[in-house]
Amino acid sequence: GSRDNLGRGRLQPKGAQGVKQLADKLQEDLKESNLEGASEIVDKLEHLKDLAVDGQIKQMRKLKDIMKNWREILNSAPDKTDEFATGDMAVCSSWYAPKVEVKLKDLFEEFRDIEKAFAKINPAKFQDLGRRMNKAMEKIAPAVYGMQNLPNEVSDVADRADEREETLKDTDTKAMKKLLEGQGMTISLSSLEDCKRGLLELVEPTLRNLDKVQTFVSEAHDKFKQAFEVPCPCCCMTSYVYDQPSRCLTELLENADRALDVDLQPFFELLSGLKDDYYDLDMNRIGKPTKRFAALATDRVDRLDKIVAGVRPSGSYCLMPMSTSSRRR
Numbered sequence: 001g002s003r004d005n006l007g008r009g010r011l012q013p014k015g016a017q018g019v020k021q022l023a024d025k026l027q028e029d030l031k032e033s034n035l036e037g038a039s040e041i042v043d044k045l046e047h048l049k050d051l052a053v054d055g056q057i058k059q060m061r062k063l064k065d066i067m068k069n070w071r072e073i074l075n076s077a078p079d080k081t082d083e084f085a086t087g088d089m090a091v092c093s094s095w096y097a098p099k100v101e102v103k104l105k106d107l108f109e110e111f112r113d114i115e116k117a118f119a120k121i122n123p124a125k126f127q128d129l130g131r132r133m134n135k136a137m138e139k140i141a142p143a144v145y146g147m148q149n150l151p152n153e154v155s156d157v158a159d160r161a162d163e164r165e166e167t168l169k170d171t172d173t174k175a176m177k178k179l180l181e182g183q184g185m186t187i188s189l190s191s192l193e194d195c196k197r198g199l200l201e202l203v204e205p206t207l208r209n210l211d212k213v214q215t216f217v218s219e220a221h222d223k224f225k226q227a228f229e230v231p232c233p234c235c236c237m238t239s240y241v242y243d244q245p246s247r248c249l250t251e252l253l254e255n256a257d258r259a260l261d262v263d264l265q266p267f268f269e270l271l272s273g274l275k276d277d278y279y280d281l282d283m284n285r286i287g288k289p290t291k292r293f294a295a296l297a298t299d300r301v302d303r304l305d306k307i308v309a310g311v312r313p314s315g316s317y318c319l320m321p322m323s324t325s326s327r328r329r
Contacts, residue, residue, distance in 0.1 A: 015168070016161035018307050022300045023158050026151035029300070033293035038286045039148045042141055044277050045192075049137055051270040052130030055123035063213070063262045067118055069255045070220075074108040077101065077248055084228070086244045096230060103227040104248075110223075114216045117209040125202055126270065129195060136191035139184040140286065146179045147293050154304065169312045173305040180294040180301060189283040199279050207271045214264055220256040224249060 030036060084100045085093035153176075160167040216223075225242065228249050245253070 014307055014310060015165050016158050019154060019158035019161055019168070019304060022304050022307075023151055023155035026154055026297055026300050029293055029296035030148065030151055033289045033296060035144070035148055035289045035293040038289040039144050041281065041286055042137075042144045044273065045133070045137060045281075046141055048270060048273045048278060049130050049133040051266055051273070052126045053134060054266075055127035055130070056264075056267040056270070057123050057127075059262050059264060059267065060121065060123050063118070063217075063259065063264075066255050066259045066262070067115055070111060070252065071115065073248060073251050073255075074104060074111060077104045077108075080248060083248060084246050086246050099231055100228055107223060107227055111216070114213055117212040120209050121206055121213070126206075129199075129202070129274075132195045133192065136188050136195060139188045140192065143179065143182050143185055144286065144290060147290065147297070150176065150179070150297060154300070157304075165311065168308050171304070171308045173301055173308055176301045176304070177298075180298050182290055182294055185287065185290060189287050193283050196279055199274060203271050203274050203279075207268075207275070210264065210267060210271065214268075217256075217259045217262070217264075220259060221253060224252040224256060 078101060081097040081101050082093065084097040157168065157171050228242075228246070
């Protein structure tokens with residue numbers, strides 16, 4: 001018996017009606033095969049691949065420049081202690097400046113650790129990963145997306161044929177059949193699996209180091225201001241320090257504001273996505289739905305091929321030759 005209602009062994013609908021029925025069946029095949037689930041996975045992988053290829057190079061360069069500025073400012077601070085006290089605080093410079101110097105020295109030590117963490121982040125390695133993922137996805141994405149779109153494509157054929165049936169003869173069933181063959185899919189999925197080698201060893205340390213950097217950046221503004229707070233018993237003078245900041249504090253805060261404008265979220269998204277969505281991904285979640293849909297849809301496209309051939313002047317599946325008037329109908 002037949003597994004559906006296409007009606008094998010009996011007269012089947014032709015023309016627009018027949019194509020519309022095939023489109024409906026393909027839509028059912030889409031659900032039965034769970035190809036939409038595979039397509040969602042491919043969406044995620046495409047996004048991760050694009051983030052990796054980008055490497056967040058531009059953002060990391062901005063941050064590198066800011067880190068360089070911070071280093072220069074903090075490194076030269078001991079030579080500029082006479083500039084720490086400005087305005088109303090100038091009269092207390094000999095008492096105030098050494099206290100700021102100690103806090104800036106401690107802050108510099110903390111900064112050195114952040115600098116080391118930043119230096120260990122290697123965007124080029126993620127770009128290389130992205131390029132390898134891109135190569136593997138070259139056949140996977142078009143195949144999955146093409147199959148997912150096949151019901152709509154056949155539905156469009158039916159709509160055009162409903163208006164002018166002769167448009168059926170222009171339907172490219174060869175391209176549909178080639179799509180369903182899924183050439184290179186198995187090799188590409190294997191290549192995508194190979195890209196996982198050494199992935200956690202790359203992602204996890206980077207995630208830890210980027211988190212350290214992000215934490216410092218988010219707290220930098222407050223840390224620099226705290227370094228210039230006026231200790232007791234003159235703490236009430238702190239507001240004057242902030243109103244009339246030294247050049248050192250001004251430059252530190254300006255760079256802290258610039259650092260906050262560096263968007264590290266895409267990098268975090270890449271790292272968490274590689275770890276949570278890609279590393280544990282079973283490639284069968286793409287491969288099996290694709291094969292299942294192709295097996296189901298091949299029958300539909302074969303039937304569509306017969307419908308199309310039936311309206312082309314050069315061929316017919318009737319046993320008797322068609323008359324000229326029949327062909328023009």
